[in-house]
Amino acid sequence: MHASLRLNNISRLPEPTQTLATSAANGSTDDLKKLLNLIPDSPHADLRLFLPAFYANLDVDDIPDLRRQLNTDSGELSTHISCAVLAVKGLAELQEHLVSRACSEVWSTIWTWIQFLEECEQRRPSESRNQQLIITTILSLRRDPETALTIKNTPGVRAVFTKGWVAAVDDPNTPRELMIELCKFVVEDMNAQDPRNSQELIEGAGGVDGLAALIVKHIRRAIPQTDYTLDPHDGLALLAAYEILQKGPLAHSLANHGIVKAVSTALCALCGPEMVMTEQMIPLSVGTIMTHIAEFPGYPWVQEGLDSGLLRGVVLCASRRMPLIDLALYALFRETLPRALVYHSTLSSLRAAIDDAQPFTNTEAFRRSTLFDEWNTFVALAEERLAVMEKFDRGEIGQTRACDHLECGAIRTDDTLLRCGACRSAFYCSQACQAADWSAGHRKACRTYLKRENEECTHLSFRDHTFLRALVHHDYDAARAEVLVRQAGFLRAHPAPGALGVVAFDYRRGRPQIEVGPAAAAADPAERGARAVRSGGRVEIHVVLVSEGGQRSRGHFVPFRSSDGRVQERVAAIAASEGMVTAEVVENDGVLALEVARTH
Ligand SMILES: [Zn+2]
Numbered sequence: 001m002h003a004s005l006r007l008n009n010i011s012r013l014p015e016p017t018q019t020l021a022t023s024a025a026n027g028s029t030d031d032l033k034k035l036l037n038l039i040p041d042s043p044h045a046d047l048r049l050f051l052p053a054f055y056a057n058l059d060v061d062d063i064p065d066l067r068r069q070l071n072t073d074s075g076e077l078s079t080h081i082s083c084a085v086l087a088v089k090g091l092a093e094l095q096e097h098l099v100s101r102a103c104s105e106v107w108s109t110i111w112t113w114i115q116f117l118e119e120c121e122q123r124r125p126s127e128s129r130n131q132q133l134i135i136t137t138i139l140s141l142r143r144d145p146e147t148a149l150t151i152k153n154t155p156g157v158r159a160v161f162t163k164g165w166v167a168a169v170d171d172p173n174t175p176r177e178l179m180i181e182l183c184k185f186v187v188e189d190m191n192a193q194d195p196r197n198s199q200e201l202i203e204g205a206g207g208v209d210g211l212a213a214l215i216v217k218h219i220r221r222a223i224p225q226t227d228y229t230l231d232p233h234d235g236l237a238l239l240a241a242y243e244i245l246q247k248g249p250l251a252h253s254l255a256n257h258g259i260v261k262a263v264s265t266a267l268c269a270l271c272g273p274e275m276v277m278t279e280q281m282i283p284l285s286v287g288t289i290m291t292h293i294a295e296f297p298g299y300p301w302v303q304e305g306l307d308s309g310l311l312r313g314v315v316l317c318a319s320r321r322m323p324l325i326d327l328a329l330y331a332l333f334r335e336t337l338p339r340a341l342v343y344h345s346t347l348s349s350l351r352a353a354i355d356d357a358q359p360f361t362n363t364e365a366f367r368r369s370t371l372f373d374e375w376n377t378f379v380a381l382a383e384e385r386l387a388v389m390e391k392f393d394r395g396e397i398g399q400t401r402a403c404d405h406l407e408c409g410a411i412r413t414d415d416t417l418l419r420c421g422a423c424r425s426a427f428y429c430s431q432a433c434q435a436a437d438w439s440a441g442h443r444k445a446c447r448t449y450l451k452r453e454n455e456e457c458t459h460l461s462f463r464d465h466t467f468l469r470a471l472v473h474h475d476y477d478a479a480r481a482e483v484l485v486r487q488a489g490f491l492r493a494h495p496a497p498g499a500l501g502v503v504a505f506d507y508r509r510g511r512p513q514i515e516v517g518p519a520a521a522a523a524d525p526a527e528r529g530a531r532a533v534r535s536g537g538r539v540e541i542h543v544v545l546v547s548e549g550g551q552r553s554r555g556h557f558v559p560f561r562s563s564d565g566r567v568q569e570r571v572a573a574i575a576a577s578e579g580m581v582t583a584e585v586v587e588n589d590g591v592l593a594l595e596v597a598r599t600h
């Protein structure tokens with residue numbers, strides 16, 4: 001035992017403290033409490049002599065005997081544990097009076113007790129939990145650099161610490177200083193990059209989901225929603241989150257627990273007028289948001305970000321003109337956001353988000369930033385899509401469908417059509433048409449549709465689907481001449497009878513890029529292709545290519561109909577003729593006509 005921890009030091013204390021300390025050393029809970037209360041007002045020289053009185057209550061040799069008492073309802077055990085808890089508290093408060101070697105010794109003793117207290121908690125859960133005490137103790141003892149190193153290398157310490165972290169974040173009375181200390185420990189000592197350590201964090205938080213919830217809660221607590229008066233602690237909370245969430249399995253849980261909302265709100269608050277956010281933190285938090293919003297099918301978190309002030313946040317960030325920030329923001333404006341603008345759910349949050357950010361784009365700093373052009377390009381695309389969405393919401397476009405029975409094809413509004421109850425993706429004007437189409441092939445196709453809807457597209461709502469259809473109809477109308485020219489070009493290159501060109505609208509870079517390619521190149525075209533061929537030119541197959549998040553893309557099939565096959569006949573005729581083809585489309589009594597200019 002280190003000399004400073006030996007009991008005989010107590011004799012050097014003046015009376016009556018000496019008597020009190022002796023009684024405390026002998027396991028009187030009352031006197032331990034009194035001694036604790038004396039700490040703030042005692043002279044510096046005396047405090048060093050308090051150490052042995054507390055330390056005497058932490059004899060690790062007592063533990064095996066106490067462990068045996070765990071199964072019985074022993075009063076002696078409770079008293080002994082209360083003494084140990086008070087002793088730990090005293091030593092933690094007196095940390096600055098421990099010399100380095102004594103501190104290491106105290107840590108190894110306290111760690112044995114912490115493990116025993118954990119064991120007690122598991123065997124007989126009690127009201128008075130010691131988790132906050134445990135973290136303050138760990139944080140206090142790590143002020144000694146040598147002990148800090150020992151703590152860092154103690155297996156299991158992170159799991160125990162994380163339990164305390166959960167308790168601290170859940171407790172509204174946790175002092176801000178403790179929250180800051182927690183952040184520092186997480187950032188500096190947790191070393192979440194080591195898989196064993198992150199495993200401990202997950203274990204301590206009660207699973208991946210628990211850890212994700214913990215990180216999000218911590219950030220939310222750190223970021224006041226109403227004012228911008230913050231300190232660097234908030235930045236540390238973000239950094240802590242970022243360090244930990246690099247671990248793959250956490251990503252989905254974090255998103256489910258609202259990490260995008262938490263970090264977007266933080267970004268906004270921290271980049272606000274006070275500019276509290278450190279320059280280094282911004283790319284990290286933007287990176288955190290990007291990791292999540294860009295990754296998940298259908299971009300649900302883009303909407304969450306937009307609703308939480310993401311656009312305002314990035315505009316404020318961009319005004320700082322740092323190369324690192326620019327890099328992260330470019331990807332946001334050039335890829336992630338434009339790709340998500342095919343989803344009705346995303347667009348429905350976009351107007352408010354743009355209006356919220358717009359005032360901050362009028363500053364001199366933002367105008368001079370390299371992101372200014374990117375922002376304007378993005379807003380132009382956003383306005384176009386919003387116009388389409390507003391038409392769609394007013395019922396002006398995309399509310400009609402054709403009866404899926406090929407021989408019929410009657411155009412009706414959505415709500416008057418019958419829908420196949422099994423696959424929910426075929427529509428009919430009457431029961432007669434439904435029955436006829438069932439025999440004509442839907443019997444077989446229905447199962448395929450059902451499987452596809454259930455397995456692959458769960459993230460898209462019916463509204464998202466119908467909007468996508470309306471969008472491609474809208475863009476088709478705008479680009480009809482181009483489509484027809486490309487179709488003719490395709491037929492020319494593929495003169496075989498019955499060749500079918502599939503028109504692809506590729507939305508993966510923002511505005512659609514239109515191409516006509518062979519049906520075989522599109523996924524799952526067989527049944528739809530067969531229907532298009534059977535229709536004699538009245539049904540065309542269009543594929544809408546959208547990005548789904550990450551590296552994933554999906555092709556949605558949109559069949560287009562005309563009331564007869566004459567357009568296709570004309571296209572085929574042009575394809576068969578010679579010379580270059582340009583086309584102009586004229587709507588004539590509801591029948592599509594094709595004016596063709598042949599040039600040599
Ligand atoms: Zn019909």
Ligand SMILES: [Zn+2]
Nearest residue numbers: 420422423446
């Ligand atoms: Zn069906």
